[in-house]
Amino acid sequence: xxxxxxxxxxxxxxxxxxxxxxxxxxxxxxxxxxxxxxxxxxx
Amino acid sequence: xxxxxxxxxxxxxxxxxxxxxxxxxxxxxxxxxxxxxxxxxxxxxxxxxxxxxxxxxxxxxxxxxxxxxxxxxxxxxxxxxxxxxxxxxxxxxxxxxxxxxxxxxxxxxxxxxxxxxxxxxxxxxxxxxxxxxxxxxxxxxxxxxxxxxxxxxxxxxxxxxxxxxxxxxxxxxxxxxxxxxxxxxxxxxxxxxxxxxxxxxxxxxxxxxxxxxxxxxxxxxxxxxxxxxxxxxxxxxxxxxxxxxxxxxxxxxxxxxxxxxxxxxxxxxxxxxxxxxxxxxxxxxxxxxxxxxxxxxxxxxxxxxxxxxxxxxxxxxxxxxxxxxxxxxxxxxxxxxxxxxxxxxxxxxxxxxxxxxxxxxxxxxxxxxxxxxxxxxxxxxxxxxxxxxxxxxxxxxxxxxxxxxxxxxxxxxxxxxxxxxxxxxxxxxxxxxxxxxxxxxxxxxxxxxxxxxxxxxx
Ligand SMILES: Cc1cc2nc3c(=O)[nH]c(=O)nc-3n(C[C@H](O)[C@H](O)[C@H](O)COP(=O)(O)OP(=O)(O)OC[C@H]3O[C@@H](n4cnc5c(N)ncnc54)[C@H](O)[C@@H]3O)c2cc1C
Numbered sequence: 001x002x003x004x005x006x007x008x009x010x011x012x013x014x015x016x017x018x019x020x021x022x023x024x025x026x027x028x029x030x031x032x033x034x035x036x037x038x039x040x041x042x043x
Numbered sequence: 044x045x046x047x048x049x050x051x052x053x054x055x056x057x058x059x060x061x062x063x064x065x066x067x068x069x070x071x072x073x074x075x076x077x078x079x080x081x082x083x084x085x086x087x088x089x090x091x092x093x094x095x096x097x098x099x100x101x102x103x104x105x106x107x108x109x110x111x112x113x114x115x116x117x118x119x120x121x122x123x124x125x126x127x128x129x130x131x132x133x134x135x136x137x138x139x140x141x142x143x144x145x146x147x148x149x150x151x152x153x154x155x156x157x158x159x160x161x162x163x164x165x166x167x168x169x170x171x172x173x174x175x176x177x178x179x180x181x182x183x184x185x186x187x188x189x190x191x192x193x194x195x196x197x198x199x200x201x202x203x204x205x206x207x208x209x210x211x212x213x214x215x216x217x218x219x220x221x222x223x224x225x226x227x228x229x230x231x232x233x234x235x236x237x238x239x240x241x242x243x244x245x246x247x248x249x250x251x252x253x254x255x256x257x258x259x260x261x262x263x264x265x266x267x268x269x270x271x272x273x274x275x276x277x278x279x280x281x282x283x284x285x286x287x288x289x290x291x292x293x294x295x296x297x298x299x300x301x302x303x304x305x306x307x308x309x310x311x312x313x314x315x316x317x318x319x320x321x322x323x324x325x326x327x328x329x330x331x332x333x334x335x336x337x338x339x340x341x342x343x344x345x346x347x348x349x350x351x352x353x354x355x356x357x358x359x360x361x362x363x364x365x366x367x368x369x370x371x372x373x374x375x376x377x378x379x380x381x382x383x384x385x386x387x388x389x390x391x392x393x394x395x396x397x398x399x400x401x402x403x404x405x406x407x408x409x410x411x412x413x414x415x416x417x418x419x420x421x422x423x424x425x426x427x428x429x430x431x432x433x434x435x436x437x438x439x440x441x442x443x444x445x446x447x448x449x450x451x452x453x454x455x456x457x458x459x460x461x462x463x464x465x466x467x468x469x470x471x472x473x474x475x476x477x478x479x480x481x482x483x484x485x486x487x488x489x490x491x492x493x494x495x496x497x498x499x500x501x
Contacts, residue, residue, distance in 0.1 A: 006215075008454075009216075019491065023481070023488060024259060032263050036112055036264075037379075037410035041474070
């Protein structure tokens with residue numbers, strides 16, 4: 001099918017990127033179990 | 044379309060890199076908005092550099108190391124501090140006019156975590172805008188640099204482990220092939236509901252790099268700025284520079300107490316994470332929505348001259364800094380983690396570089412010292428340019444396919460992600476909420492995979 005709502009496609013990629021980076025951040029947070037610098041984890 | 048150097052992003056990291064690349068190389072800069080819309084243009088406080096006789100490299104390195112919780116890459120940090128004067132001189136050469144005393148000496152200010160006055164500023168509190176405006180006019184004069192506005196990189200193109208450009212989107216999707224590709228897409232503020240960043244900061248470069256197989260590093264380190272103007276209205280959380288506290292303003296709670304002295308001996312000028320957590324704790328303990336920045340004891344004329352932009356913005360929102368306490372909260376501000384790079388800004392993928400806030404060079408450690416990020420942009424931007432200048436790369440790939448796209452609606456997901464990140468991945472985290480957040484984000488990604496995203500997406 002030919003596009004074309006470019007704006008929607010842009011939002012699609014931005015949202016996909018946001019979800020991807022969020023996932024990577026959360027995984028890194030879970031891996032570092034102790035607080036360090038600006039990563040502060042409550043016990 | 045073919046170019047020698049493709050730079051994805053148009054902030055300070057991008058422009059400083061581009062302007063230091065030899066003028067016989069064809070450079071293409073793509074930006075999601077236009078060159079003026081980026082976090083670099085918003086920088087207020089200034090740029091840290093060791094230029095004063097009273098200051099020393101040792102002291103700048105030590106302050107950065109302490110703020111970074113000794114997690115910094117010391118070699119990279121050493122290099123950044125020791126070349127800071129040269130990099131600043133180059134900015135001055137490009138025409139950046141930093142604030143000066145009548146005798147011509149550059150003015151410097153103090154910020155949290157610094158033990159010397161080493162922050163250069165321009166236009167009072169519009170340092171980023173002054174630098175960007177100057178570099179943009181330099182870029183416009185360079186015939187070897189083409190800028191494509193409203194053009195978004197959506198994926199990198201690789202040939203084995205070599206990056207050969209990017210798939211980009213403007214009015215259509217097309218390929219830009221290149222010998223060298225630099226990711227300079229800035230931060231991740233858009234992942235959060237409350238941030239000082241522009242809305243274009245959605246972590247694109249980091250996601251592209253991840254999909255292409257780049258190593259990422261220190262992704263858990265996100266800096267929250269202690270003093271963003273507090274308002275219930277959407278989009279009104281502008282930054283109130285650390286320099287305001289640097290010049291003597293106090294943080295107070297609703298009982299008119301200077302609470303930061305309870306949390307750190309440097310009080311308001313403690314490292315940012317400590318101040319942000321101090322504010323967070325006051326809000327929880329006192330059931331407050333915000334705390335207050337008190338600059339009323341500073342000379343009125345000084346406030347207006349030193350912080351013209353902040354003064355004006357507060358006034359527009361009904362607060363006169365000279366007479367009123369300004370309501371503030373801590374919000375997402377700066378991403379320390381990112382695409383792992385070496386001294387030359389190179390990633391683990393050949394001919395692919397990362398620079399600026401999307402990169403992790405290790406200089407900030409586990410927390411960034413105020414005003415070191417603009418310095419990082421120009422330090423590594425210069426190194427990348429030098430590396431490109433000294434490594435002409437022979438192969439030239441031309442892949443001129445274009446694509447057409449389908450039409451979907453998934454706009455509600457953005458808000459959902461921002462709420463999850465603000466609530467569960469904020470200033471104070473715990474394992475239970477992080478695990479919940481992980482499941483929610485995985486669900487969103489599954490929706491993308493299930494419904495929209497597949498290899499034959501196009
Ligand atoms: C309000 C505020 C004040 C600050 N004050 C200071 C300060 O005083 N001192 C200091 O050192 N630091 C400060 N910082 C931090 C500093 O400004 C940033 O870290 C730095 O400017 C980042 O520069 P950059 O070039 O990496 O990214 P940016 O300047 O954010 O530029 C990113 C560019 O990437 C483009 N882009 C993004 N995604 C894509 C895509 N998919 N395709 C194409 N283009 C894309 C954008 O359009 C933009 O042009 C401040 C930050 C903020 C938000």
